[in-house]
Amino acid sequence: MPRQFDGSRVRVVRRGKELSQKELGAMVGVSGPTVARWESGEEFPKGDKFPAIAAALGEQLDVLFPYDGPVDLQLLRCDAGLSVAQAAAVIDASRVPISNAESGRRRLQDTYVAPLAHAYGVSKEELLAAQDVSFGVRGAQRPQAAQPSAPRTVGEKxxxxxxxxxxxxxxxxxxxxxxxxxxxxxxxxxxxSDIAALRAGTTTEASDVVRAGLAQALQVDAALFQDDAELSPAAGEFLEAVRFLGSIHRGQILGLAARGNHSGLSAGMMAKINELVGELKHKLPDIKDEG
Structure with a gap:
């Protein structure tokens, strides 16, 4: 199961670390223009680049690039920062055994298990369990890092x-x-620069006038930027709905639990959400219109 990549999130974190695209590229072995294409969504990095990107940005891999589902062989390899060719070199073979095992065509030879487990930083049992997943046998999920809490500061919002x-x-x-x-x-x-500082967390204060302007700029109710430690329940539901609809668009939602939301939406944002729901409604199971 591949990890999720969000170029805009990488851009935000990179700017917060005051790194240029060229500097980040040099740290992970690519050019600055390649990083620019990642951040704009024109291209996506290979999975084996994710650990290097997370390390360069000082972020936890599971937080910056989350994933859903059980661990398979491809994820183990990528999380070790190894390409197929590099993994093949570990077992002194061509790429074929690695590719076949990851695609569920032919299992690894017994002699390959121990060296690959060592290279991937897992036990032989964990590697064999991941191989089962690659062949359609569902196994236990690897414990993941705790999900980030609800946004609290102006920049986090x-x-x-x-x-x-x-x-x-x-x-x-x-x-x-x-x-x-x-x-x-x-x-x-x-x-x-002030906006970048808020997003990076180096500045946490914003005047009421600026908060109102941010709400207008981002098409949300001003209550979302109120000066409280935690979001109100209504605002929290709104942000959850935003995240949920984004997940639908990315094809990450497997089911739907109905939930009402009556606050926090501007007319413009509601129109966009209604348009999105109309386009994606066919993807959702057993959805009925509410009278």
Whole structure:
């Protein structure tokens, strides 16, 4: 089961670490333009690059690139940061045994199990369990890192909305957000650098005027940016709905539990959500319109 890759999330974290695309690329062995294509969604890195990217950004692999489902051989290899060719070199063979095992065509020879387990940093039992998964035998899931808590600070809320609220379209840049906030306030209240600082967590304070401008820029109710430690239940439900709809769009939702939400939506955002639901409704099982 491949890990999820969100280029916009990588961009946010990279900027928070004050790294250029060229610098991040050098740290993971690619060019700056390649990183730019990853972040824009034009291309996706190979799975074996994920550990290096997470390490370069100082993030936990399971948090930056989450995954759902049991662990298979491909995930073990990629999480070890190895390409198919590198894994094949471990067992002094061609790529064929690795590719066949990962695709569920032919199991690994017994002599390959111990060296691959060592290279992947797992036990032989864990590697064999992953091989079963690759061949369609469902096994136990590897414990995952705890999911991030609900966004609390202004910057975390901005990041959350940008990550989950712009399905099928590019989220606004820091420059575009700052411009929209300033247009709303009628004065130069923030700069792109101020927005970047909020998102990176180096700045946590924002005036009520700026909070209202952010709500307008991101098409949400101003209550989402209220100065409280935790989101209100209604605002929390709204953010969960945003994340949920984004997951539908990415094909990650397997079922649907109905939940009402009556607060926190601007007219513009509601229109976008209604449009998305209409486009994706055929993917959801047994959904009935509420009267």
């Amino acid at each position: 901005i990041n959350y909305l940008l990550e989950h609220g712009y399905v099928g379209q590019a989220p606004p840049s820091d420059e575009q957000i700052a411009r929209a906030v300033n247009e709303h306030t009628g004065v130069t209240s923030v700069t792109a």
